[in-house]
Amino acid sequence: MIIEKTVILSNNQIADNIWEMKFESPQISQEYIGAGQFINILPNDDWGHPLRRPMSISSVQNSNISIIYKIFGDVTESLSKKNPGDTAELLGPIGNTFTKWESDVFPILIGGGVGLAPILNLKSQCDSADIDYAIIIGARNSSEQFIDHDPKNKIYLSTDDGSLGEKGTVMVPLEKIIKEHQNPYLFACGPEPMLQAIHDIALNEKIPTQLSVESYMGCGIGLCQGCVISKNTNSIKEHSYHEQYSLVCLDGPVYEAKDINFD
């Protein structure tokens, strides 16, 4: 884990309220190990907003790191105003990665809202490893989507208002795809209600599933103990001394669905 002053190479809006930012990050890119990992970005030097913001890595190419972010408030708004050549201080890479996606399973990748970045990153990993998979991207409406709905190539979009792809949540295409394939294995990141629904289907139908979860985070390095998620006793032990909670920054953000609870 490194704190690195990086140079912003590009910062572009790719859909309504959704932006992609690329950094020249020779050090953090070296330590990066895979989809799921994130960086903690410090958008401004002033102390009006004291805390860094955790952002999932959407791709790493050579010494470049990219994130995809959604404008939520002042901090993400100020991020969108950054220009190529500006600097940004990153802390990372943080967290674990999706695993087992390359073994004898049919990966179904599900991303929604702010959870797109690690899922698109995993998609690239599947592509470069020549692995057959399906991907589902959920959004509120077509203006938030930036990929084509392409069921022939197993790329499915869903929108709440039906303006693009399937109408409804990601669960609509997901339930169909699960039935159509042997050994489905789910990989998901997105808003909590979406993860909860996937968590439920994973447990009820005994489908192996990895979820990348979101949490309020104070530091990202285990100091503040703020970013806990409820876990099943003793299922995750690596960094947490807790029986009941796991630290998302050190033990996550990727968990097997059976190991965590949304309550």
Place this chain on the structure above:
Amino acid sequence: MKRKISILTKNAVKIGNISFDNPIWVASGTFGYGTENPELVDVDKLGAIVTKSITLYPREGNPPPRIVETASGMINSIGLANIGVDKYIKEMIPIYDNVSTKIIMNIAGTDINEYVEIIEKVESVSSSITGYEINISCPNVKKGGMEFGVDAAMTEELTAELRKRTNRLLIMKLSPNVSDIVSIGMSAQEAGADAVSAINTVVGMSIDSNSGKSNIYTTYGGLSGPAIKPVGLAAVHKLFQKLSIPIVGIGGIVSSKDVIEYVLAGSSAVQIGTANYRNPGTGENIVDQLNQEISDSKWESVKEMIGKVKTLS
């Protein structure tokens, strides 16, 4: 065991009978147990590390959400999640024997017996820890000792009981959530504390106007960060007028300029808290900045600046 030799004495300060290489410490709960991030921090440069509050038994802490950012600050309600004193003795104290930085163990309890039992356990083993900071003011846990911190008599009784059981440095950490912080500080001094530290977090609340929900599970939490610096400065200054024991200033310190303000208000040392979450190297950076700052100033040392603020009335 490695022991460093101080070459920079202009920033050295004395608390009780202990000399610290510099006045920059890191605050309890913002630096874990001090050994978590060796790749990000050179802890040897710090004056002291105050470790996370330890209770008699391990604690899971509060349900999430535990943290929310607020204007120039943050609110936390971690709930004293910690490994408990037995594990601290078994796993952490041996590590501290090989750390050259001074370690101050922060302790929290729900009644006097718990504090006493923790100190007796630690005192019964050989250790290199420098002293104790007593959390009498954590606002997070319903039974977390609030009654000591708001009551002068209870503070005095607790301090006296602990004083009987250790010759190590004994620092009482004061809460700002009281009507008269000076009377509490005086009680700690009367009962034999070597120093007081001030302030702990300020009780705060954060609400999401969209959902109408509280942003913290326990509704109220502890506000920290630059937002509380003026509160901390005033507390330190008030305490300095009445107390003869040293004051360790805490609250919103992010730079060497903040340190100088706290020293001028009356602090002999300071603790860096919330800034560690943004960058755990903040303390060591400030140590360097402070050296430069003092060299460039009319002051010869930190010591001679203590309490020398020029008030206007």
